[in-house]
Amino acid sequence: MESYPRRIELVQGVEVRPIERAERGLWDALMRRRHYLGFCGMAGETMRHVAVFQGRWLALVGWGAAALKCKVRDQWIGWFGALQWQRLPLVANNCRFLMLPEVPVPHLASRILALSCKRLSQDWQAQYGHPLYLVESFVDPRYFKGTCYRAAGWVFLGYTRGFGKHARSYIAHGNPKMVFVRHLRRDARQKLADPVRKLPLPREVKPMRVSEKHAEELINRLREIPDPRKARGIRHRKIAVLAMAICAILSNARSFAAIAEWAARCSQSMLRRLGCRYDKKTSKYIAPSEPTIRRLLQSVDAQAVDRALYGWLLTLGGSDSAVAVDGKTLRGARQKNGKGLHLLTAFLHQHGMVLAQHQVPTKSNEIPALRPLMDPLDVKGRVVTLDALHTHSQTAQYLVEDKGADYLFTVKDNQRLLKKDIQDLGMMDFPPSAPQHR
Numbered sequence: 308m309e310s311y312p313r314r315i316e317l318v319q320g321v322e323v324r325p326i327e328r329a330e331r332g333l334w335d336a337l338m339r340r341r342h343y344l345g346f347c348g349m350a351g352e353t354m355r356h357v358a359v360f361q362g363r364w365l366a367l368v369g370w371g372a373a374a375l376k377c378k379v380r381d382q383w384i385g386w387f388g389a390l391q392w393q394r395l396p397l398v399a400n401n402c403r404f405l406m407l408p409e410v411p412v413p414h415l416a417s418r419i420l421a422l423s424c425k426r427l428s429q430d431w432q433a434q435y436g437h438p439l440y441l442v443e444s445f446v447d448p449r450y451f452k453g454t455c456y457r458a459a460g461w462v463f464l465g466y467t468r469g470f471g472k473h474a475r476s477y478i479a480h481g482n483p484k485m486v487f488v489r490h491l492r493r494d495a496r497q498k499l500a501d502p503v504r505k506l507p508l509p510r511e512v513k514p515m516r517v518s519e520k521h522a523e524e525l526i527n528r529l530r531e532i533p534d535p536r537k538a539r540g541i542r543h544r545k546i547a548v549l550a551m552a553i554c555a556i557l558s559n560a561r562s563f564a565a566i567a568e569w570a571a572r573c574s575q576s577m578l579r580r581l582g583c584r585y586d587k588k589t590s591k592y593i594a595p596s597e598p599t600i601r602r603l604l605q606s607v608d609a610q611a612v613d614r615a616l617y618g619w620l621l622t623l624g625g626s627d628s629a630v631a632v633d634g635k636t637l638r639g640a641r642q643k644n645g646k647g648l649h650l651l652t653a654f655l656h657q658h659g660m661v662l663a664q665h666q667v668p669t670k671s672n673e674i675p676a677l678r679p680l681m682d683p684l685d686v687k688g689r690v691v692t693l694d695a696l697h698t699h700s701q702t703a704q705y706l707v708e709d710k711g712a713d714y715l716f717t718v719k720d721n722q723r724l725l726k727k728d729i730q731d732l733g734m735m736d737f738p739p740s741a742p743q744h745r
Contacts, residue, residue, distance in 0.1 A: 323422040369403030379465040385500035401444035417458035440495035445484035522580035567597035687711035695719040
């Protein structure tokens with residue numbers, strides 16, 4: 308990297324991407340050890356990017372929730388109180404940016420910022436289900452001039468008032484920060500300020516009521532899941548954290564922070580039903596925090612959780628609800644070989660509730676994927692409906708003899724003899740409402 312052509316090659320060849328799950332520990336450790344502010348975590352919805360050149364990490368970029376209050380930003384957008392609170396999730400904050408010290412290459416920082424911003428909204432959409440329109444950053448003028456932000460196309464708006472959030476109030480610290488913003492789309496400012504226009508905001512996390520019976524059933528099923536944590540230092544039971552996360556996800560929570568916020572809003576009776584820890588000092592049940600939820604969900608056996616969840620969802624749907632099985636190719640999803648991702652799904656008819664999903668291998672079809680999908684499900688006494696692709700005697704035998712279920716198949720031209728036999732029966736002579744013809 309000593310010669311000028313080599314530096315040009317590096318700047319042009321650098322790539323920015325979200326970190327993989329296994330890389331989070333390294334990303335956090337580097338940020339904690341090398342960033343001048345240290346690192347304890349990021350608030351709200353977050354995204355961790357890494358800049359890579361030929362497999363080598365060059366920089367780390369951290370994105371989190373936008374600041375709740377910033378006068379110069381809100382005036383520049385044209386926000387008033389209610390609109391600001393509604394549209395704030397469409398803005399992200401560049402809360403950490405770390406260039407690794409062994410890579411002193413001119414123009415590299417602005418290039419990495421530009422590449423990160425270019426893909427940020429798409430990554431946010433994939434992770435949280437909504438895009439971003441604007442990004443912001445606060446630069447301390449005592450240490451930096453914001454040169455790389457200016458070079459990357461960010462706009463300097465002015466200075467903050469020099470206040471910092473402390474608990475539930477704001478305290479003056481006397482160190483105003485420089486405020487920079489950057490559009491992620493050309494019409495971002497106009498759309499954020501338009502009170503009439505409907506924007507793709509995050510889905511609301513809805514409350515959920517769980518009865519004593521259903522809570523007890525969920526906890527009993529979660530008991531069988533092994534706890535991956537070490538016994539020392541555990542404050543919240545595995546069952547309580549998993550039950551809390553499951554209920555929050557069913558209520559549209561789509562991130563660890565959203566799950567923690569849902570848990571914090573639960574009533575004392577709800578916390579008790581889900582088995583949360585009781586604090587004798589405060590005489591209250593305590594909900595698990597975001598780090599506790601995140602650590603357990605990242606390390607627990609996902610397949611064991613799926614099996615427990617599938618069985619519990621069936622109890623919520625009632626004993627008489629039919630189960631439908633259908634396969635779809637996910638739009639926009641691609642595997643490593645470039646082919647589409649095809650899933651076989653089982654869901655409840657009356658409720659539209661997904662019970663289980665199984666990925667169909669690329670060189671196979673839905674027929675052999677049916678058994679792995681249905682094996683964990685207790686469908687005894689229920690009716691299972693399938694399309695014509697699954698109309699085979701082996702499938703019928705599996706559902707009746709192995710699963711104790713009834714079936715309803717669609718018959719088309721792929722079963723010509725069976726279709727002709729049904730036509731020859733004269734179905735008009737067997738009306739469904741006449742029990743004597745069964």
